Amino acid sequence: MVQFQTGKILFDYTGIINDLKLQAHAWLGKKYETINKTVLEIKKYGLWDTLDNVKDCYEKGRGILPLSIIMH
Numbered sequence: 269m270v271q272f273q274t275g276k277i278l279f280d281y282t283g284i285i286n287d288l289k290l291q292a293h294a295w296l297g298k299k300y301e302t303i304n305k306t307v308l309e310i311k312k313y314g315l316w317d318t319l320d321n322v323k324d325c326y327e328k329g330r331g332i333l334p335l336s337i338i339m340h
Contacts, residue, residue, distance in 0.1 A: 272292035
């Protein structure tokens with residue numbers, strides 16, 4: 269959504285991009301709910317683990333991971 273909020277519209281023949289930009293503005297203005305510490309730690313570990321997998325693939329020359337693995 270950030271790209272719709274910060275990007276410049278070059279062509280929008282149907283008006284849908286402007287609608288998405290307005291939705292992005294509203295969405296980015298929302299306040300996040302507080303996450304309890306356990307859930308936060310699980311999410312942080314998931315990010316670290318995914319980064320570790322990407323680095324491992326890079327070092328072994330395996331190329332890009334499938335999106336399904338990155339987004340597990």
